[in-house]
Amino acid sequence: MISLAKKALEAKDFLSSVTEKQKNAALLEIAKSLRNNAQTIIEENKRDIENGERAGLGKGLLDRLMLNTQRIEDMAKGVESVAALDDPCGIVLEEKTRPNGLIIKKITVPLGVIGIIYEARPNVTADAAALCLKSSNAVILRGGKEAINSNIAIASVMRNAIKNQGFDKNCIQLVTDTSRESANEMMRLDGYLDCLIPRGGKNLIKTVVKNSTVPVIETGSGNCHIYVDEFADTDMAARIIFNAKTQRISVCNACESLVIHSGIINEALPKIKAALDKKSVEIRGDERAMLAADGILPASDEDFAEEYLDYIISVKTVDSLDEAIRHINKYSTRHSEAIITENGDNAAEFLRRIDSSSVYVNASTRFTDGGEFGLGAEIGISTQKLHARGPMGLRELTTTKYLIYGNGQIRE
Amino acid sequence: MISLAKKALEAKDFLSSVTEKQKNAALLEIAKSLRNNAQTIIEENKRDIENGERAGLGKGLLDRLMLNTQRIEDMAKGVESVAALDDPCGIVLEEKTRPNGLIIKKITVPLGVIGIIYEARPNVTADAAALCLKSSNAVILRGGKEAINSNIAIASVMRNAIKNQGFDKNCIQLVTDTSRESANEMMRLDGYLDCLIPRGGKNLIKTVVKNSTVPVIETGSGNCHIYVDEFADTDMAARIIFNAKTQRISVCNACESLVIHSGIINEALPKIKAALDKKSVEIRGDERAMLAADGILPASDEDFAEEYLDYIISVKTVDSLDEAIRHINKYSTRHSEAIITENGDNAAEFLRRIDSSSVYVNASTRFTDGGEFGLGAEIGISTQKLHARGPMGLRELTTTKYLIYGNGQIRE
Numbered sequence: 001m002i003s004l005a006k007k008a009l010e011a012k013d014f015l016s017s018v019t020e021k022q023k024n025a026a027l028l029e030i031a032k033s034l035r036n037n038a039q040t041i042i043e044e045n046k047r048d049i050e051n052g053e054r055a056g057l058g059k060g061l062l063d064r065l066m067l068n069t070q071r072i073e074d075m076a077k078g079v080e081s082v083a084a085l086d087d088p089c090g091i092v093l094e095e096k097t098r099p100n101g102l103i104i105k106k107i108t109v110p111l112g113v114i115g116i117i118y119e120a121r122p123n124v125t126a127d128a129a130a131l132c133l134k135s136s137n138a139v140i141l142r143g144g145k146e147a148i149n150s151n152i153a154i155a156s157v158m159r160n161a162i163k164n165q166g167f168d169k170n171c172i173q174l175v176t177d178t179s180r181e182s183a184n185e186m187m188r189l190d191g192y193l194d195c196l197i198p199r200g201g202k203n204l205i206k207t208v209v210k211n212s213t214v215p216v217i218e219t220g221s222g223n224c225h226i227y228v229d230e231f232a233d234t235d236m237a238a239r240i241i242f243n244a245k246t247q248r249i250s251v252c253n254a255c256e257s258l259v260i261h262s263g264i265i266n267e268a269l270p271k272i273k274a275a276l277d278k279k280s281v282e283i284r285g286d287e288r289a290m291l292a293a294d295g296i297l298p299a300s301d302e303d304f305a306e307e308y309l310d311y312i313i314s315v316k317t318v319d320s321l322d323e324a325i326r327h328i329n330k331y332s333t334r335h336s337e338a339i340i341t342e343n344g345d346n347a348a349e350f351l352r353r354i355d356s357s358s359v360y361v362n363a364s365t366r367f368t369d370g371g372e373f374g375l376g377a378e379i380g381i382s383t384q385k386l387h388a389r390g391p392m393g394l395r396e397l398t399t400t401k402y403l404i405y406g407n408g409q410i411r412e
Numbered sequence: 413m414i415s416l417a418k419k420a421l422e423a424k425d426f427l428s429s430v431t432e433k434q435k436n437a438a439l440l441e442i443a444k445s446l447r448n449n450a451q452t453i454i455e456e457n458k459r460d461i462e463n464g465e466r467a468g469l470g471k472g473l474l475d476r477l478m479l480n481t482q483r484i485e486d487m488a489k490g491v492e493s494v495a496a497l498d499d500p501c502g503i504v505l506e507e508k509t510r511p512n513g514l515i516i517k518k519i520t521v522p523l524g525v526i527g528i529i530y531e532a533r534p535n536v537t538a539d540a541a542a543l544c545l546k547s548s549n550a551v552i553l554r555g556g557k558e559a560i561n562s563n564i565a566i567a568s569v570m571r572n573a574i575k576n577q578g579f580d581k582n583c584i585q586l587v588t589d590t591s592r593e594s595a596n597e598m599m600r601l602d603g604y605l606d607c608l609i610p611r612g613g614k615n616l617i618k619t620v621v622k623n624s625t626v627p628v629i630e631t632g633s634g635n636c637h638i639y640v641d642e643f644a645d646t647d648m649a650a651r652i653i654f655n656a657k658t659q660r661i662s663v664c665n666a667c668e669s670l671v672i673h674s675g676i677i678n679e680a681l682p683k684i685k686a687a688l689d690k691k692s693v694e695i696r697g698d699e700r701a702m703l704a705a706d707g708i709l710p711a712s713d714e715d716f717a718e719e720y721l722d723y724i725i726s727v728k729t730v731d732s733l734d735e736a737i738r739h740i741n742k743y744s745t746r747h748s749e750a751i752i753t754e755n756g757d758n759a760a761e762f763l764r765r766i767d768s769s770s771v772y773v774n775a776s777t778r779f780t781d782g783g784e785f786g787l788g789a790e791i792g793i794s795t796q797k798l799h800a801r802g803p804m805g806l807r808e809l810t811t812t813k814y815l816i817y818g819n820g821q822i823r824e
Contacts, residue, residue: 013741016765096786102775104785111797112767190621194797209602210625215798218627236820243822329425351815353428355524363514363818372823373516373814374508385523385606385811386627387799399797402785403763406775408648410655411784 001177001185004140005192007170008113011138014168015110020087023134026165027083030133031076033161034126034154038072044153045122052146060250064121065147075126075154082130085376088394089136103405108398110136112194115186117142117208119200122150128199129158129172131379135397138171140193142186144200145178152176187212194399199380202307217388217396219380222252222335223307224365225328227350229321229341230261234268236362237340241313242275244338244364250309252381253336253368257304257314259324262288265317269293276313285315292317304331321346325353332356335383336365357383357390413589413597416552417604419582420525423550426580427522432499435546438577439495442545443488445573446538446566450484456565457534464558472662476533477559487538487566494542497788500806501548515817520810522548524606527598529554529620531612534562540611541570541584543791547809550583552605554598556612557590564588599624606811611792614719629800629808631792634664634747635719636777637740639762641733641753642673646680648774649752653725654687656750656776662721664793665748665780669716669726671736674700677729681705688725697727704729716743733758737765744768747795748777769795769802 034041045067052062094106114137118124125141132139143151155174163169175182187196190213198208202221209216226244228237244255260268269292273283283289284299296315303314304327318324328337338360339350347361358368368391370378375393382388388396446453457479464474506518526549530536537553544551555563567586575581587594599608602625610620614633621630638656640649656667672680681704685695695701696711708727715726716739730736740749750772751762759773770780780803782790787805794800800808 009741012767013738013765016767017761098784098786102779213622215627215630215796217798233820239820240822247823326425329421349429353425355424355428356813358814358816360816361818363816363821364823366823367514367816367821368814372510374510384627386629389812390814399801401768402770402780402802404770404772404775404779406773408645408651409775409779410652411659411776411778 001175001182001189004173004175005113005189008138008140008173009192011168011170012110012112015136015138015171018136018167022165022167023087023136024083026162026167027079027130027133029161029165030126030130030158031079031083033157034072034076034079037153037157038069041072041150041153041157042067042069044149047149048147057146061120061146065150067122067150071123075123078123078127079130082134082377085134085394087134088398093400100409101407102409105403106400107403108395109401111397111399113138113140113192114397115140115142115189115193115196115214117183117186117196117198117200117204119144119204120146122147122154124199125151125154125174126158128379129155131377131394131397133162133171135394137397138173140173140175140186142175142178142183148176148178184211187214190214197380217380217382217392218384219382220252221307221333221383222254223256223305223331223333224253224335225257225259225332225337226255226365227259227324227328227337227339228261228264228268228272229324229339229343229346230263231343231346232264232268232340233342234264234271237268238271238275240338240340240362240364241272242278244366245276245281245313246279246311247364247366249311251366253365254309255313255365256306256308257316257331259316259318259327260289261324262317262319265289265292269315279311282312283315284312286317288317289315307333321349325350329353329355333383335381336360336368338363338365357381413587413594413601416585416587417525417601420550420552420585421604423580423582424522424524427548427550427583430548430579434577434579435499435548436495438574438579439491439542439545441573441577442538442542442570443491443495445569446484446488446491449565449569450481453484453562453565453569454479454481456561459561460559469558473532473558477562479534479562483535487535490535490539491542494546494789497546497806499546500810505812512821513819514821517815518812519815520807521813523809523811525550525552525604526809527552527554527601527605527608527626529595529598529608529610529612529616531556531616532558534559534566536611537563537566537586538570540791541567543789543806543809545574545583547806549809550585552585552587552598554587554590554595560588560590596623599626601626609792629792629794629804630796631794632664633719633745633795634666635668635717635743635745636665636747637669637671637744637749638667638777639671639736639740639749639751640673640676640680640684641736641751641755641758642675643755643758644676644680644752645754646676646683649680650683650687652750652752652774652776653684654690656778657688657693657725658691658723659776659778661723663778665777666721667725667777668718668720669728669743671728671730671739672701673736674729674731677701677704681727691723694724695727696724698729700729701727719745733761737762741765741767745795747793748772748780750775750777769793
């Protein structure tokens with residue numbers, strides 16, 4: 001691992017001097033090579049699928065693991081779309097001349113070396129490498145053992161492609177040891193890694209946050225709430241909630257919990273339930289919710305903290321906006337929350353006091369996404385507050401640097 | 413500690429709705445109260461000084477601990493100057509309307525609850541609290557045991573002052589248990605603390621970075637280099653190096669190591685040595701440095717990694733700019749480095765490839781400072797890359813939040 005890390009430092013130094021044109025050429029070469037080597041990648045992927053079937057992986061996991069020509073084409077197109085984005089490096093954020101004549105510029109620069117720990121999806125290998133390359137970062141990728149043969153094939157294609165364009169191939173490196181030990185070693189690479197991004201399930205992210213001494217960008221988990229205010233349009237509420245809960249249940253911006261004002265629950269909940277019934281969503285509510293509509297199951301306190309990622313939703317009844325905000329700030333994972341209301345003051349208070357990355361008025365939480373926010377690409381959704389919050393694009397893979405130009409200034 | 417943390421969450425919610433005017437009134441009230449209660453604070457400080465003398469604290473430490481009328485006046489003035497700064501919250505960084513009609517605003521908001529772990533200087537208690545209050549953050553302060561009586565007195569004055577202005581006094585809290593255990597508990601306050609900032613010596617910072625599961629902003633240590641290029645003005649080099657090494661030896665932006673091109677070392681080093689001799693600086697160099705000037709002691713590899721904070725400096729001889737950059741990137745703490753050169757290309761390459769927060773051409777590294785960079789105030793100097801890099805002002809105590817305004821949008 002240390003030998004990989006040392007090679008990454010060399011690659012970082014190499015990347016400090018490449019131009020945007022060179023980076024784009026390397027990315028287009030990667031896309032071309034992925035297409036040209038699709039058959040080899042698919043063959044290696046078959047070995048992963050066979051191993052996975054033998055190991056008894058579930059259907060969902062096997063599907064996420066599987067590659068075919070179409071999926072490799074999508075990967076290549078993804079890399080091309082990253083090439084088409086603006087270069088996030090070298091942007092002058094500030095420039096000032098101090099009274100002593102010093103000229104101080106603050107510019108964006110790559111983070112340096114980024115580590116990415118992820119799970120079974122082999123497309124992350126290409127996505128993450130492309131985003132890191134476009135932002136002039138060296139990357140060390142460590143995917144899950146389920147996808148190891150696919151990842152080795154994809155990484156090898158990418159490394160050869162950038163080498164053909166005159167790049168240090170160690171700008172992209174893959175950890176081939178998929179033991180727990182190798183992940184732990186990565187989390188301790190202080191002085192080599194500038195940042196570690198875990199991508200995957202709750203447990204992976206928790207483990208990395210707890211054990212890493214390298215700075216981490218926490219991504220992912222979303223116990224997202226929708227609050228139906230006393231002054232809500234209840235038809236709109238039902239439409240938005242149906243979308244936020246059922247349009248895709250396995251994602252972090254799906255709605256997991258409803259908070260409904262007691263003054264409107266008798267009107268709102270039957271409509272919401274009728275909508276959710278179309279996809280047989282199980283509703284677990286507190287006592288007042290159970291009285292407001294038929295067929296609501298009882299909710300426990302644990303339900304309010306749960307990210308179901310399933311056709312289940314919880315309902316909490318409140319008597320005021322203040323109570324709603326306190327409930328949400330207590331249970332949310334600070335990802336995305338929405339208020340449905342026609343009252344501007346209540347909307348403003350909700351936007352101000354809710355402590356989440358993305359706070360909505362009258363829209364579905366499902367929009368929290370790099371593409372939907374117009375970032376062009378996304379490396380993950382940050383639920384922490386340092387460095388990046390919400391959907392992270394290329395800019396979030398940069399840091400800043402002060403350049404100071406003098407002519408002999410000393411401090412008095 | 414959990415009870416403090418819960419009170420901080422309440423205070424955070426309170427602060428989400430205060431105006432700039434209210435914050436400034438609270439800060440001015442703090443300044444006034446510090447002045448009015450100077451005698452009480454000085455009496456409590458005397459107890460710390462007596463305990464410190466009994467415990468055999470060194471002169472330097474006792475001096476940093478000591479408060480008198482003048483130092484309390486400086487504290488009060490510091491708080492007033494923070495009140496005069498612009499509010500860093502609520503700034504609209506981006507605003508766009510998406511094709512589906514969603515209006516997305518990205519605004520600056522407080523981090524939330526900030527923990528600060530520091531050592532013996534009681535003025536940090538007032539400084540840090542003022543910066544946190546101005547940026548609408550609740551703060552939990554944990555100073556060193558040496559200053560505990562002073563800190564309790566200062567915190568109590570500040571808490572009463574803001575309460576007089578209608579604030580939740582728990583916007584400012586002090587941990588009165590100064591055991592190692594209380595620091596460890598603070599480092600594990602995930603879900604309460606949004607960020608932890610250690611201020612103090614290398615060991616304190618290292619301990620917090622290693623053990624904290626709360627996101628940390630690493631501040632401080634500086635093994636700062638000055639590279640004397642082949643094309644340097646050697647008189648300027650000597651002047652800048654004398655300033656960077658000796659103007660104040662105990663600070664993180666002081667120069668600790670010189671790197672000198674072999675083509676100029678015979679001209680440069682005698683001049684540099686003559687300057688440093690005025691303050692009896694010990695010079696430890698490699699073999700070629702020892703040949704270039706009389707009275708140079710031998711340097712070991714450990715010397716190149718050392719942050720002396722003393723009248724000592726190391727010298728490494730190199731044969732190229734590339735070798736200089738590699739040496740510096742290997743040994744630096746990524747704080748501040750300078751090149752002395754009249755060659756524009758070499759300056760540009762140094763600025764591009766040196767991986768430090770602040771990179772200088774022909775100026776002293778001593779300028780890396782919030783005041784000198786025009787930030788108005790400084791909570792510390794970040795040597796990490798996530799969130800903040802280099803001197804951190806009020807803006808670095810904020811994060812961002814997306815506000816999304818819809819009229820019923822759902823995701824297709």
